[in-house]
Every structure is written in structure tokens, then in C-alpha cells.
Amino acid sequence: MSDLTKTPEPGTPAEQSAATKAPAGAAPAAEQSAAPLPAVDPRLLVREEGLKGYWTEFTRKVRGGELGSLPVFIGLIVIAIVFQLQNDKFLSASSVANIAVYSAGLGIMAVGIVFVLILGEIDLSVGSVAGVGAAVWAVLNVSNGMNDWLAVAIALLSGLALGLLHGVFFAKIGVPAFVVTLAGFLGWSGLQIWMLGSEGSINTPSGGIVENLTGYYFEDKAAAYGLALVAVLGYAASLLLDAKRRKAASLPSRPTSEIVLRTAVVAVFCFVVAYVLNEPEGARGLPLALVLFLAVLVVADFVARRTTFGRQVFAVGGSAEAARRAGINVDRVRIIVFGLSGMLAAFGGLFVASLSGGATKNLGSGNTLMLVIAAAVIGGTSLFGGRGKVWSALLGMIVIQSIQQGLNLLGMASEIQYMITGAVLLAAVVIDSVSRRTQKTAGRA
Amino acid sequence: MIHVSATPVLALRGVSKRFGAVQALTDVDLEIHAGEVVALVGDNGAGKSTLVKTIAGVHPIDDGTIEWEGRAVRINRPNDAQTLGIATVYQDLALCDNLDVVANLFLGSEITSGSVLNEIAMEKRAKELLDTLSIRIPSVRIPVASLSGGQRQVVAIARALIGDPKIVILDEPTAALGVEQTAQVLDLVERLRERGHGVILISHNMADVRAVADKVAVLRLGRNNGVFPVKDTSHEEIIAAITGATDNAVTRRQARTATPAGATATVTKEDAK
Numbered sequence: 001m002s003d004l005t006k007t008p009e010p011g012t013p014a015e016q017s018a019a020t021k022a023p024a025g026a027a028p029a030a031e032q033s034a035a036p037l038p039a040v041d042p043r044l045l046v047r048e049e050g051l052k053g054y055w056t057e058f059t060r061k062v063r064g065g066e067l068g069s070l071p072v073f074i075g076l077i078v079i080a081i082v083f084q085l086q087n088d089k090f091l092s093a094s095s096v097a098n099i100a101v102y103s104a105g106l107g108i109m110a111v112g113i114v115f116v117l118i119l120g121e122i123d124l125s126v127g128s129v130a131g132v133g134a135a136v137w138a139v140l141n142v143s144n145g146m147n148d149w150l151a152v153a154i155a156l157l158s159g160l161a162l163g164l165l166h167g168v169f170f171a172k173i174g175v176p177a178f179v180v181t182l183a184g185f186l187g188w189s190g191l192q193i194w195m196l197g198s199e200g201s202i203n204t205p206s207g208g209i210v211e212n213l214t215g216y217y218f219e220d221k222a223a224a225y226g227l228a229l230v231a232v233l234g235y236a237a238s239l240l241l242d243a244k245r246r247k248a249a250s251l252p253s254r255p256t257s258e259i260v261l262r263t264a265v266v267a268v269f270c271f272v273v274a275y276v277l278n279e280p281e282g283a284r285g286l287p288l289a290l291v292l293f294l295a296v297l298v299v300a301d302f303v304a305r306r307t308t309f310g311r312q313v314f315a316v317g318g319s320a321e322a323a324r325r326a327g328i329n330v331d332r333v334r335i336i337v338f339g340l341s342g343m344l345a346a347f348g349g350l351f352v353a354s355l356s357g358g359a360t361k362n363l364g365s366g367n368t369l370m371l372v373i374a375a376a377v378i379g380g381t382s383l384f385g386g387r388g389k390v391w392s393a394l395l396g397m398i399v400i401q402s403i404q405q406g407l408n409l410l411g412m413a414s415e416i417q418y419m420i421t422g423a424v425l426l427a428a429v430v431i432d433s434v435s436r437r438t439q440k441t442a443g444r445a
Numbered sequence: 446m447i448h449v450s451a452t453p454v455l456a457l458r459g460v461s462k463r464f465g466a467v468q469a470l471t472d473v474d475l476e477i478h479a480g481e482v483v484a485l486v487g488d489n490g491a492g493k494s495t496l497v498k499t500i501a502g503v504h505p506i507d508d509g510t511i512e513w514e515g516r517a518v519r520i521n522r523p524n525d526a527q528t529l530g531i532a533t534v535y536q537d538l539a540l541c542d543n544l545d546v547v548a549n550l551f552l553g554s555e556i557t558s559g560s561v562l563n564e565i566a567m568e569k570r571a572k573e574l575l576d577t578l579s580i581r582i583p584s585v586r587i588p589v590a591s592l593s594g595g596q597r598q599v600v601a602i603a604r605a606l607i608g609d610p611k612i613v614i615l616d617e618p619t620a621a622l623g624v625e626q627t628a629q630v631l632d633l634v635e636r637l638r639e640r641g642h643g644v645i646l647i648s649h650n651m652a653d654v655r656a657v658a659d660k661v662a663v664l665r666l667g668r669n670n671g672v673f674p675v676k677d678t679s680h681e682e683i684i685a686a687i688t689g690a691t692d693n694a695v696t697r698r699q700a701r702t703a704t705p706a707g708a709t710a711t712v713t714k715e716d717a718k
Contacts (some may be wrong), residue, residue, distance in 0.1 A: 249569045306562050308555050311544075315552055318543035325503060325539045326553030327524040385544035 014045065054258050063379055064439060069380050071431050072395045075424075075433035077141035077400065083350070083406035096276045099405050101214050103397040104289035105351025106368065111300045112163075112344035112373040115337045117376055118304070120317045120385020121177040123338065125184030126165060126345040126372055128370035131192040131364030133159045137210060139195050139203035148209045156346050163342020167335030184222045193361050203358035207387075213354040216288040224286040227294075228270035236263040282441060288349060293394070296344070301390040313337060317386035348372075349401025367418070375400055378428035384436065399424065452515045453499070455531070455612050460509035462492075462499055469495045470667045472509070477612060477643040482634060484646045484658035484675075486687055492667040493647050494536065497614050500645075501533040502526040527553065532610035536617045536647075538601040539582045542590035546582060547571045548590050550604045574603055578633060594621045600672050602633065613637055614645045619653055631657050651680060663687055 002423045063072065083090040090159070109126050116123045124267050133155045141151035162184065169180045196202060218224065224429045239259045246253035277286055304310040312333045315323040353359045377383060379392025400421060407417045453476040462470040470492045477483050486492050498504045500511070502523040510517045513529050520526050526533070540549050549562070579609045582592060586589050589597060598621055605613050607646045615634070618682050619627045634657045637644050644712045648654050654661060654674055662671040663686040 113489075214617070244566050249565050251565060251568055307560055308557060308562060308566075311548060311552070311555060311562060314544060315541045315548075318541035321540070322539040322541045323552070325501070325523050325535065327522070327527045328553055329524075386541070 005231040006258075011323055032165060054122065054255075054261070067396055069389075069392070071428075072379060072392075072399060074425075075378075076395075076402065079402050083402070083409070087406070087409045088201050089409055093276055093278075093280040095409065096273070097284060097287055099398065099401045100277075100290040101287050101399045102212065102295075102355065102405070103394070104287075104293040105348045105355065105398075106372055106375065107293050107348075107393050107397035108205045108296050109348035109368075109372045109389060110379075110397055111296055112341035112348075113376045114381050114388055114390055114393050115304070115313060116177075116341050117298070117381045117383060118313055118317045118386065118388045119334060119337050120320075121337075123166070123171070123341045123345075124178065124369060124372070125162070125181040125183045125188060125366035126341065126348075127366075127368040128160050128185050128188035128192065129159050129342050129345040129364075130349030130352060130368065132162065132188045132195070133349035133354035134359040134363050135159075135195040135202075136191045136346075137350060138204075138353065139211075141208070142202045150205060152209055152350065156343050158344035159346020159349070159436065160339050161217065163345070164335055164341065166337035166414050167338030170338065170415060171331040171334040189365060196359060196361055200341075201358050204354060205303070210350050212288060213292070213351050213352065214287070214289045215439075217284040218288065218291075219285040221285065224274040224278045225271070226284060227291065228274040231270050232263060232267040237264050239263065240438055248287075287425075296347075297390055297394055304390050309333070309336070314386060319386075367421075370425075371397075371400055371421070374425040374428070377432065378425060380432075382432055382436065383429065396428075451511070456512040456515055457496075457500070458510045458512065460496070460506050460511070462495055462504060464638060470499070470506075470666060473664070473667070473669055475662055475669075477645060478641050479611065480638055480641045480656045481658070481660065482638050482644040482646055484648060484654040484659055484661045485664065486648065486651075486654060486683065487664035487670075490666075491664040491687075494616060495667075496664065497533065497535075497616055497645065497647060498687055500526065500612075500614060502530060502531075523553075527608065528608075530608070530611035531614065532605035532608060532612070533614040534601045534605045534616060534618060536620070538597055540597060540601060541587045543588060545588055545591075546585040546600055548711050549600060550607055552604070554608050567628055571603075574606065576700075578603055579608075579629060595623060595626045598622055599626065599630070602630065606637075610642065612643045612645065614647075616647045617649070618646070619648065619650060627653070635714070651683065654683075661705075665689055 003314075080091065091096055109130060113123060113126060115146050136158045137155035140146040140154060146154075148371065166177070166180050166184055168176045169175050193200070230427055236259065239254065242255040243256075243259060274286070277283055283330045304313065312323065312328045315326065315328060316330050316333050349364055352363055356363065375396030376388070376393055377396065379394070379396030381388030381391070381392045403420060403424060404417055407420065453473075455477045457473055457475040460470055460473045460475075473492070475483070475485075475496070481524055485493050485496065499506045500520065502520045502525050505519075505521045509522055512518070516579060517717060518525075519532075520529070541552065542647070544552065547568050553569050556566045556570065557568075568585060575582065575585065578599070580596075580603060582596050582600065589600065592600065597617065600711050602615065602618060605615075615630075618630050618634075621717065624674065631653060634646060638657075638659075646654070646658060658674055661675055661678065661683055662672045663683065665687065669688075673683060673686070
């Protein structure tokens with residue numbers, strides 16, 4: 001409230017929730033036509049209609065430290081420009097497809113981490129659980145000839161089981177998540193090596209599901225354009241439907257101009273990506289990995305924002321005690337989130353196995369864990385719990401993979417890549433901390 | 446007292462609660478009827494908050510029984526209390542700072558269609574509720590973190606009313622409020638009574654207690670120390686019950702002002718303890 005009373009200039013936009021982006025408090029005129037509501041706070045700042053209001057709202061939010069995904073978008077644009085100037089292959093079809101395919105596996109693991117971070121905890125075991133998932137699949141399918149689908153399902157379930165186990169130790173016994181998952185990190189990588197036996201690696205059979213996870217491309221051009229079209233139409237429809245329902249309920253809704261603007265931005269982005277994947281020389285079409293990654297993102301985002309469970313995760317991350325007193329089963333939420341993280345880690349592990357040609361002893365070790373957590377944080381999910389978006393897994397992973405792809409194209413040594421990725425992660429955390437402090441002084445955190 | 450039915454909605458009989466070596470509550474009895482405001486008073490550490498938390502399911506009781514509309518029930522979890530129809534506004538408000546006002550109001554009892562949150566119904570209902578309570582906040586879609594202390598208090602009270610509870614427990618609802626907001630909360634308490642809710646009001650403010658309560662139940666050192674009808678009880682009698690009637694700061698002071706010589710003796714005795 002303090003920021004409102006300090007700047008009561010007329011025309012400054014109303015407070016607005018980042019989660020729903022609904023304009024808060026309609027203009028007095030609209031309010032009167034809807035219902036005679038006497039209880040409008042006279043200090044309430046009302047957002048102007050139209051694009052101008054949208055812009056002032058946006059600048060006010062940025063000044064207040066609510067940066068959202070803005071730093072990431074700017075970062076991505078800078079990355080694209082810098083690498084494209086250095087090497088004109090950076091924005092080529094194969095390079096973009098590479099970024100998409102390499103983002104998918106680690107990005108799916110990062111989705112699980114986003115949930116854990118929103119809960120205000122950390123999961124250090126994702127790399128090892130990914131390795132176990134890949135090893136379970138390889139042993140069952142390749143060594144024992146089990147049905148491909150069944151083996152994949154069991155691999156996912158084993159990831160779920162390991163995650164649930166972490167969750168039980170954390171929620172029921174009260175061991176800090178940091179320690180439980182650190183033990184898991186060591187223990188499960190031991191299990192992974194033990195399962196793979198003396199050879200230490202099991203190669204992916206060609207033509208199997210796991211090989212196709214990253215190897216399959218929808219070569220029909222209709223696939224990429226169709227998906228882009230479905231995404232844009234779906235986005236526009238959900239915005240319009242929401243606005244219509246809110247209007248019917250006489251609640252403040254998004255102005256049509258804003259819906260058009262948002263849809264246009266999404267449409268341009270989707271169709272540019274589809275074009276690059278389809279048209280230029282060397283284009284192979286839409287990678288299956290990208291489709292699966294997007295599917296996981298859409299489902300996870302829906303769960304996080306629109307279901308009771310998602311609301312409970314945010315509530316526990318914001319204040320576990322308040323959530324408990326509101327009747328939320330905090331232990332259950334925590335256990336499920338860790339289970340989810342384990343299952344997505346195992347799923348991501350199959351992608352990594354697919355890329356590296358098989359389940360190996362080293363799968364999921366090294367910097368896998370760091371990249372996954374870095375992606376979630378770079379994408380804008382707070383390390384302090386309670387704030388974050390599922391889409392940050394996509395944004396952050398694209399940033400990381402773009403840097404790696406660009407440095408690979410420039411022939412940079414891997415030690416330099418580590419240093420640069422580390423610097424990017426540090427920058428992301430600094431932005432998170434600084435924006436949090438700005439939000440506090442603006443009374444928004 | 447307006448309508449007091451024969452069977453109390455909620456009755457505590459011989460409730461005890463221990464925390465390690467501390468006996469927080471011993472054999473506490475309490476009855477709340479529908480349409481009745483019971484003020485629960487006592488000094489700091491008397492066990493008011495603990496008693497409220499046992500009713501709300503935050504701390505399960507060790508001994509004794511809780512009766513709901515005449516039959517014995519177990520309240521082991523906050524959910525149990527909510528299902529029965531007990532809503533609690535805690536002193537520390539227990540709001541999630543990162544969630545917006547609507548999400549906080551409906552936390553734990555979200556309106557869903559299928560398993561999907563019905564944000565529009567929730568926002569509409571939230572606005573209606575806040576309007577009927579004349580609660581003024583900048584917007585129902587801002588995070589609770591950006592509200593002032595008084596605004597958080599009214600949001601917390603509004604939240605207790607979402608599920609249309611039979612018993613509403615208010616833990617120090619007016620402690621953080623300004624003059625007008627205090628009056629609004631007291632109006633709200635009266636409105637709850639008119640609608641047939643039972644209200645347990647914890648307060649240190651005797652003016653508030655006498656303004657709205659029907660009965661005053663006094664706790665002292667974790668035990669019952671009398672239940673008084675507000676109409677027939679003087680301010681001093683309640684204070685006496687709160688502080689322990691025979692030997693306390695108030696009587697000592699009265700004695701001291703009356704006979705300075707005698708007071709010195711009392712103080713010396715007190716110091717010797």
C-alpha cells in the first residue's frame with residue numbers, strides 16, 4: 001500500500017497480480033455500471049484503458065522490481081545478436097533445432113526443479129535419478145528384452161518412487177531436503193553404476209522409443225506450422241474466453257487491445273521458430289523432443305496455475321504454517337512435489353540417454369544438476385520459494401543451450417563454456433536478489 | 446444474549462494440553478452456543494492461544510473431550526475443525542504473503558469446477574464478501590505482502606467467513622487496528638451473532654469485550670477462573686479474575702495508595718518470593 005499512497009498521480013495503473021494479469025479494480029465508471037459498489041478505496045489507482053495504460057503499467061512494474069521474464073528475453077536477444085555476428089550459422093535451422101533438442105531433456109528435469117523451488121526447497125538428486133531412470137530402461141529393454149513402452153513406463157515410475165522416497169524423508173521425518181537429496185545424489189548414482197554392470201554402458205537400439213525421443217523429426221512442414229497455429233489459436237482463445245467470462249461476471253477484464261498485442265507477440269515468435277525449423281537449407285522439420293517438452297510445460301503450467309494442487313504448492317512455498325492452518329496437508333504436497341521432480345528427472349534422463357546414444361555410468365553426473373537448477377533460476381523462478389513460473393524452465397534452458405551452442409560453433413573450449421555459464425547463473429541470481437529487494441522497498445514482496 | 450439454544454454448539458470438557466514440561470491447559474471447560482459471543486480473556490501466557498489452537502486442530506488435546514452439537518468429536522487436524530464448521534483467525538493472521546487476496550481468502554476451500562480452480566467465481570465471491578463487510582483494499586488481485594497491517598487483519602477475518610462456519614474464533618482481532626477499523630470489526634462480530642454464528646473472541650481490550658461479548662470466560666495459568674455474564678459483571682471483577690483476585694498488582698496498588706506503610710511490607714514479601 002505504501003507505494004500507492006506515495007504516488008497518487010491520476011492515471012497511474014492499478015495494482016495488478018502477476019499471476020492472473022487481471023486489471024485490478026475497474027475504472028469507477030465501469031464499476032458503477034456493473035453494481036453500485038461503495039467500498040472503492042479512494043486511494044486506489046486505476047489503470048488507464050488501452051495500450052497507453054498497458055505501457056505505463058509495464059514501466060511501473062519494472063520500476064517496482066517486478067521484472068518477470070524481461071531480463072531473460074533481453075538476454076536471449078543479446079545472445080542471439082552476439083553469436084550471429086560472430087558466426088552466421090548460429091540462427092541456422094540445424095543450430096536452432098539443436099538448441100531445441102538439447103534443451104528438451106534437461107528442460108523437462110528443470111520443470112520438476114521449478115516445482116521444488118516454488119516449494120522453497122532444493123532437489124540435488126535430479127542428475128542421479130535421471131541416470132537411474134535411463135539405466136532401468138536400458139537394463140529392462142535392452143538387456144532383458146522387455147517391451148519398449150513398458151520399460152519406459154517402469155523407468156518413469158522408478159524415478160517417481162525415488163522422488164517420493166526423498167519426499168517422505170523430508171516431509172515425515174524432517175530431514176532437510178538439501179541433505180536427503182544430497183544422499184540421493186550419491187546413493188542413486190551408485191545404484192546406476194551397479195545396474196549397468198561391468199561394461200558401464202548400454203547402447204540405445206536404433207528405432208526404439210528412446211532413440212526417437214531426440215532423433216525423430218516431423219518432416220512434414222505442416223507439423224511445425226500446424227503446432228504454431230494451434231498454439232497461437234489456443235492462446236488467443238484462452239485469453240478471449242477468460243475476458244468474456246470475466247465480463248459476464250462483471251469483473252475487470254483485459255482490454256481487447258491487450259489481447260491482440262499479446263497474441264501478436266506469441267504468433268510472431270511461434271511462426272518464426274516454425275519457419276526456421278522448416279524452411280532454410282538443412283532444415284529437418286519439427287523435432288519430437290520439442291513437442292514433448294512443450295507438452296510437459298503446458299501440462300505442468302496448467303497444474304501449477306489452475307489446479308488446487310498447484311495453489312497448494314505456492315501456499316506451502318509462501319508460508320508452510322499458514323498453509324497447514326488452512327487445512328492443506330503440507331506433508332502430502334511436499335511428498336508429491338518431490339515425487340514429481342523424480343519422475344520428470346527420469347523422463348529427462350531418457351532424453352539424455354537418447355542424445356548420448358545409450359545409458360552410461362556418467363549419464364546425469366557432471367554439470368547436469370547445475371544446468372538444471374541454473375535453468376530454473378535463470379528463467380526467473382525464485383530460490384526463496386513461493387514465486388516462480390513453469391515456463392522459466394523453457395526460457396532458462398534456452399539461454400543455457402544457446403550459449404553452449406554458440407560457444408561450440410565458435411570452437412570455444414569446454415572450460416571457457418563452464419566459466420561463461422557460471423557467470424550467467426550468477427547474473428541471474430543477482431537479478432533475482434536485487435529485484436526481490438526492489439519489490440520489498442516498493443511494498444510488493 | 447439473543448438466542449441461546451439448549452445444547453451448546455461447541456463444548457470443551459476437562460481439556461488438558463502439555464508441551465514437554467509445561468502444562469499449558471488443565472481441565473478447561475468452555476461452552477459456546479449459537480448466536481453467542483464468548484470473550485476469552487486472561488493474561489499473557491494464560492493459555493488463550495493454546496486453547497484456541499486445540500479447538501482449531503493445530504494442537505490435538507491430551508486429555509478431555511470436545512463436544513460438537515452434543516456429541517464427542519476428535520479434532521486432530523485443522524481440516525477436522527474446518528469440516529465441523531470452526532473457522533479461526535489467528536493473531537499472526539496466517540496469510541500466505543506470496544498469494545493474492547482471492548487466493549488467500551479461499552486457501553484450503555477453493556471453488557473448483559472439476560479439479561480446475563474457478564478463479565472468476567472466487568474473485569466475484571471475494572468482492573461481494575469484502576463489500577458486505579465494507580472492507581477497503583486496493584485490489585483483490587494484489588499479493589497480501591503489499592497490504593498494510595490493518596488490511597491484512599480484515600482479509601484474515603473475511604477469510605474465516607468464506608466457508609460459512611458455525612463457530613468463528615478471533616484471536617486478538619482488534620490489536621493491530623485503528624479506531625474506525627476496530628469499530629468495523631466489532632460491528633462484524635455483532636453481525637455474526639445476529640446471523641447465528643457462535644463467536645469466541647480473544648482480547649486484552651476490556652472495552653471491546655464489554656461492547657460485544659455476552660459472556661466472559663477467564664483463563665488463569667491454564668485453568669478456568671470463572672465465566673461471567675457481561676451485563677451483570679463489573680470491570681473490576683473481570684480484572685480480578687484475570688489477575689488472580691486476592692493478591693495481584695491491582696490490589697497491591699490499591700493497598701499501597703491507601704496505606705503506604707502496609708504496601709512496603711507487601712512489596713518486601715513479593716521480593717522475597
